[in-house]
Amino acid sequence: xxxxxxxxxxxxxxxxxxxxxxxxxxxxxxxxxxxxxxxxxxxxxxxxxxxxxxxxxxxxxxxxxxxxxxxxxxxxxxxxxxxxxxxxxxxxxxxxxxxxxxxxxxxxxxxxxxxxxxxxxxxxxxxxxxxxxxxxxxxxxxxxxxxxxxxxxxxxxxxxxxxxxxxxxxxxxxxxxxxxxxxxxxxxxxxxxxxxxxxxxxxxxxxxxxxxxxxxxxxxxxxxxxxxxxxxxxxxxxxxxxxxxxxxxxxxxxxxxxxxxxxxxxxxxxxxxxxxxxxxxxxxxxxxxxxxxxxxxxxxxxxxxxxxxxxxxxxx
Numbered sequence: 464x465x466x467x468x469x470x471x472x473x474x475x476x477x478x479x480x481x482x483x484x485x486x487x488x489x490x491x492x493x494x495x496x497x498x499x500x501x502x503x504x505x506x507x508x509x510x511x512x513x514x515x516x517x518x519x520x521x522x523x524x525x526x527x528x529x530x531x532x533x534x535x536x537x538x539x540x541x542x543x544x545x546x547x548x549x550x551x552x553x554x555x556x557x558x559x560x561x562x563x564x565x566x567x568x569x570x571x572x573x574x575x576x577x578x579x580x581x582x583x584x585x586x587x588x589x590x591x592x593x594x595x596x597x598x599x600x601x602x603x604x605x606x607x608x609x610x611x612x613x614x615x616x617x618x619x620x621x622x623x624x625x626x627x628x629x630x631x632x633x634x635x636x637x638x639x640x641x642x643x644x645x646x647x648x649x650x651x652x653x654x655x656x657x658x659x660x661x662x663x664x665x666x667x668x669x670x671x672x673x674x675x676x677x678x679x680x681x682x683x684x685x686x687x688x689x690x691x692x693x694x695x696x697x698x699x700x701x702x703x704x705x706x707x708x709x710x711x712x713x714x715x716x717x718x719x720x721x722x723x724x725x726x727x728x729x730x731x732x733x734x735x736x737x738x739x740x741x742x743x744x745x746x747x748x749x750x751x752x753x754x755x756x757x758x759x760x761x762x763x764x765x766x767x768x769x770x771x772x773x774x775x776x777x778x779x
Contacts, residue, residue, distance in 0.1 A: 556659060559662075571744060573593070615774055643671060699716065
């Protein structure tokens with residue numbers, strides 16, 4: 464009769480009750496045949512003890528605790544940039560009912576306060592840019608930088624949020640992260656009267672890796688702000704948000720190291736960009752000059768000081 468190796472029993476695959484029942488039956492049968500009749504009483508006692516042992520082993524196998532399973536890993540905490548963009552998206556979506564997109568034939572008027580680098584003066588200068596775009600996306604649109612106005616024959620699809628795909632992922636065609644971030648930032652400039660589109664774009668931006676938040680900033684008008692941006696080669700491309708309202712205000716580029724330009728250079732720390740200053744709905748395109756928006760302390764321009772040219776739209 465083969466020995467029962469109890470020392471290695473637990474190292475074997477767990478036996479089923481059917482396996483153990485069969486083993487007991489075979490053992491009893493062979494044992495009964497191999498013993499003389501005079502040893503039957505002794506054999507019965509031994510078999511009873513063995514049966515008890517096998518029942519105990521069966522119970523031990525059945526009651527052996529299963530190894531504890533590890534809980535699933537917790538999802539990573541969202542980055543500060545992702546959380547900031549999602550909060551800004553929620554804030555934009557909440558403004559949807561507060562904006563009147565304008566009726567057909569009306570124009571959406573937005574004034575941007577710009578900071579630009581003047582290579583002749585070697586310093587940052589400020590100026591205003593006005594956009595007048597048809598509310599229904601049809602017809603010409605006007606861009607004014609003060610003394611120079613350009614009347615474009617039509618809006619390009621990329622400038623008309625109502626013409627964008629319902630799924631804005633189809634509009635973001637760049638392959639790398641800086642390209643996608645730049646496209647999203649450019650599209651945001653046309654969403655002042657389309658907060659639901661702004662919210663969707665900000666949620667797409669929140670999916671991009673490598674973005675970081677800079678607190679304690681100001682926008683081009685000096686208003687409290689924070690930025691979410693991406694470090695590039697010697698530059699940092701940033702979206703600017705109102706602090707603490709989380710409203711998108713504009714876009715800027717921070718020069719992070721001295722950058723040659725022409726015969727001069729742009730020093731590190733220079734900020735170039737723009738922020739929303741004024742906006743509204745107008746019944747029609749203005750005569751020259753556009754809205755006569757001017758910087759503080761500057762007199763409005765007269766019609767004879769402004770040159771307006773017409774140009775065909777070049778849509779890429």
